[in-house]
Amino acid sequence: MDALDRQIIAALRVNGRATYADLGRKVGLSASAVHERVGKLEATGVIVGYHAVVDPSAVGLGVTALVSIHPTDTADDDELAVSLAELVEVESCYRVAGDESFIVKVRVATVDDLERSLGRLRRIQGVARTRTTVVLSTRFEGRPNTDEVGDPRTGPEAGA
Secondary structure, three states: OOHHHHHHHHHHHHOOOOOHHHHHHHHOOOHHHHHHHHHHHHHOOOOOOOOOOOOHHHHOOOEEEEEEEEEOOOOOHHHHHHHHHOOOOEEEEEEOOOOOOEEEEEEEOOHHHHHHHHHHHHOOOOEEEEEEEEOOOOOOOOOOOHHHHHOOOOOOOOOO
């Protein structure tokens, strides 16, 4: 991956619907050259997908909570992660250092739905307890860090 690939990735992180011609103008390549590079980035797993960013409240998911998952002493983290992935209301799952093993982001319609969701989480084998933080408002979310991607000096290959 070179500096042009990083620029293409940075542009796609800001606008995943940009045309190859738009991307080409930004990075100084032809649309066909950008198409080829994007294809290679997809084939090698650097670009793993494209998605629409939706306002959760607009689709009836007005309650967001961050839930810390504290495991039992005998819990298997991989099995626990699989079980967490089966819950549709779990939008994101992070393996973390600290007392808890995971922090998950849960989105549901109502506080009553959150209570039911927490009950399902607590019944998962390997979960000793949970700690929940309800989000009051979201200032920003899913903001792409294009600075790191666009600068090869600070990207994953820096210092390698």
